[in-house]
Amino acid sequence: MAKLTATPRQQSVGSTASSEDIAMRTLMTCVLTLSASLLLSACASAGPRGGQHSRPPVAANADADGDLLQDVVDKCPQNPEDVDGFEDQDGCPELDNDRDGVPDAMDKCPNEPMVRQPGVDPSRGQGCPDDLRPPTIIDDK
Structure with missing residues (x-):
């Protein structure tokens, strides 16, 4: 657009x-x-003519963080976009795409949130929806 x-x-x-x-x-x-x-x-x-100010300034396009998004459209011009197919046009890095608390770098399912269960330690999950389901107990009696 x-x-x-x-x-x-x-x-x-x-x-x-x-x-x-x-x-x-x-x-x-x-x-x-x-x-x-x-x-x-x-x-x-x-405005008035004359002097060194009679020429319009030269416009320059800048990309301070080197993510190929120009600073005028980059919402985070000092932090490069993490190009991973998730909200890549805003210019900001999304370190946890699914917002489940597991950083994408360690998340085996970065676009599917881990389901939190009461009483289950979230640190044992790897970021996938089934990681934190309570264990199934089989009673052979």
């Missing part, structure tokens, strides 16, 4: 010749996000 964002800001360009007022230039940066790793950006400015 494409997304367009526009960011206006004011920039001082110095005093005007007729007064002590500070001349201001309005800069507008537009970013069109085509996908998580493809951005198009453009800048425009309006």
